[in-house]
Every structure is written in C-alpha cells, then in structure tokens.
Amino acid sequence: MTRLNRERVLRAAVALADEGGIDALSMRRLAQELDVVPMALYKHVANKEQLLDGMLDVVLGGIDPPLPGPDWRDVVRQRILSARRVLLGHRWAYRVIESRSVPTPAVLEYLDSMIGAFRDGGFSADLTHHVMHAMGSRLLGFSQELFDDSRGAGPPDPAMAERYPRIAELAAAAAHDGDSVVGGGCDDQFEFEFALDLLLDGFERLRERGWTSGPGGGR
Incomplete structure (x- = not known):
C-alpha cells in the first residue's frame, strides 16, 4: 500500500x-x-481551505514554464494559453482562485514571472503595472481580476519582497482604487485569443511610444 x-x-x-x-x-x-x-x-x-489551496497549487504547477525568446509577446502568449489549457482541464479551479482572499504561492509565482516577462521585454514598471490590471485574470485564461495589489498599501513586507521582487516593485509603483472590480465570465477559445492578441499588440505600441501614466505621458 x-x-x-x-x-x-x-x-x-x-x-x-x-x-x-x-x-x-x-x-x-x-x-x-x-x-x-x-x-x-x-x-x-489542516482543514478544507488548506486542502483547496494545495489543490490549486498542484493544478497551476502544470502550466508550461516560460520559454526564453527575443519577442516578449511570444513568451507571454505561450504562457497564457498554457494556463488556459490547464484551467480548462480543471474547470473548478477558477472558482477556487476567485474565492481566495490571499493568492496561493503558485499564483504569486506565476504573477511574478509574468511581470518579469513584461519587464524583461522592455516595459517600464509604470506601464507593466497598468498592463497587469488590464489583463486581469486573462493571465490565467479566464475573465476575473487576479492582480489585486490594493491590499499592499504601505511598505512591502521584507520577506514577501525578497521572495516575489517583481510583485513588490509594482505594489510600490502606484496608488490604487480599492473599489475597482473587473467583471467575471468566460470566453470561448477564439474570442479569448482575439482579445488577447489585441491587448498584446496594444501594449507593444505603448511600449514603443514610451508611454507613462504621468502628466504628458501620452494618455
């Protein structure tokens, strides 16, 4: 046995x-x-909630690791579509993600690596911050806010900052509207990829322009 x-x-x-x-x-x-x-x-x-957290981390562990390459769009797109395939294979998982008041370690690791893909692709911390909010839970293949760092007001916890440096960088980059909510719902594969490609192309144009959220930044 x-x-x-x-x-x-x-x-x-x-x-x-x-x-x-x-x-x-x-x-x-x-x-x-x-x-x-x-x-x-x-x-x-210890309990049912810890069980759910652990289950979620097992599922997200099936997402393909980021493949290095010169085009940040290819890196991000491949990772997001891999995440979507994984969550479509475990259709209960998005509900668990939505229900967590604090992201699990696997979700934090994933977000940190996606921030890194944008930053390594030439995006400023300011633009990356807005990109993450624009993407929301599309980062994991469904339409629900994921990157909610509004709880991180004030200096980041040193231990968290050391483990998730990219998240800590963005958490300190801008103020947040605590009442902001991105709506839920799911898209079929074509609509999901259509919207994803529009977003990625738009992000690239902003990156090329040197867009910033500050005064005179091109908004």
Missing part, C-alpha cells in the same frame, strides 16, 4: 474535483477515496 503523504492527498483531491466538481469534495469523501480515516488527512492538510 502506498504511504499517505501530502502530494498523494492533494492529487486525489484534484481527481475527485475533476470528476464530481468542487462542491462534491469533502474531507470524508476524500478519506474514503484514499481508504483512510478522515483524521489521517489532517496530518497533511
């Missing part, structure tokens, strides 16, 4: 959610699937 560990618990939970939906998942149902008593699960996940 395979020994119970955190990875086995999380992967079994992902499989159950894929099969029956996130609402059908419970600690008792998961314990039955693993042929253990429910209390055995709590050695690996």
Whole structure:
C-alpha cells in the first residue's frame, strides 16, 4: 500500500474535483477515496481551505514554464494559453482562485514571472503595472481580476519582497482604487485569443511610444 503523504492527498483531491466538481469534495469523501480515516488527512492538510489551496497549487504547477525568446509577446502568449489549457482541464479551479482572499504561492509565482516577462521585454514598471490590471485574470485564461495589489498599501513586507521582487516593485509603483472590480465570465477559445492578441499588440505600441501614466505621458 502506498504511504499517505501530502502530494498523494492533494492529487486525489484534484481527481475527485475533476470528476464530481468542487462542491462534491469533502474531507470524508476524500478519506474514503484514499481508504483512510478522515483524521489521517489532517496530518497533511489542516482543514478544507488548506486542502483547496494545495489543490490549486498542484493544478497551476502544470502550466508550461516560460520559454526564453527575443519577442516578449511570444513568451507571454505561450504562457497564457498554457494556463488556459490547464484551467480548462480543471474547470473548478477558477472558482477556487476567485474565492481566495490571499493568492496561493503558485499564483504569486506565476504573477511574478509574468511581470518579469513584461519587464524583461522592455516595459517600464509604470506601464507593466497598468498592463497587469488590464489583463486581469486573462493571465490565467479566464475573465476575473487576479492582480489585486490594493491590499499592499504601505511598505512591502521584507520577506514577501525578497521572495516575489517583481510583485513588490509594482505594489510600490502606484496608488490604487480599492473599489475597482473587473467583471467575471468566460470566453470561448477564439474570442479569448482575439482579445488577447489585441491587448498584446496594444501594449507593444505603448511600449514603443514610451508611454507613462504621468502628466504628458501620452494618455
């Protein structure tokens, strides 16, 4: 019999959610699937919320890593479409992302790397900041705000800044409207890619112009 560990618990939970939906998942149902008593699960996940966080990180771990290349658009587009394929394979995952008050480590890692793709492509921190908000959850293939750094008012936590330097850089770059909300909903593949390409082309034009949100910056 395979020994119970955190990875086995999380992967079994992902499989159950894929099969029956996130609402059908419970600690008792998961314990039955693993042929253990429910209390055995709590050695690996403290509660249902920690289970959901871990499941989400397992799913996002399936996104292709960024491929280096001279064209930032190719790098960003490939990563976003990979994320969309992953989330379409786990249709419950976007609901978990939406429900989190604090992004999981895998979401933060993903956002940090996407910020890096824009910055390495020649985007200023100012333009990248607005690009991330314009993209919202399209970064992960669905239409819901992801990059909400309005909670980060004031100096960033040193430990967080060290682990996620690109996020910390943007969090300190501009003020935020705390009431701003980007609407939800999903697009089919053609509409998603159509809108994605429009956005990426528009971002490139702004980058070439040296656009800035400051006075006289071209708005």
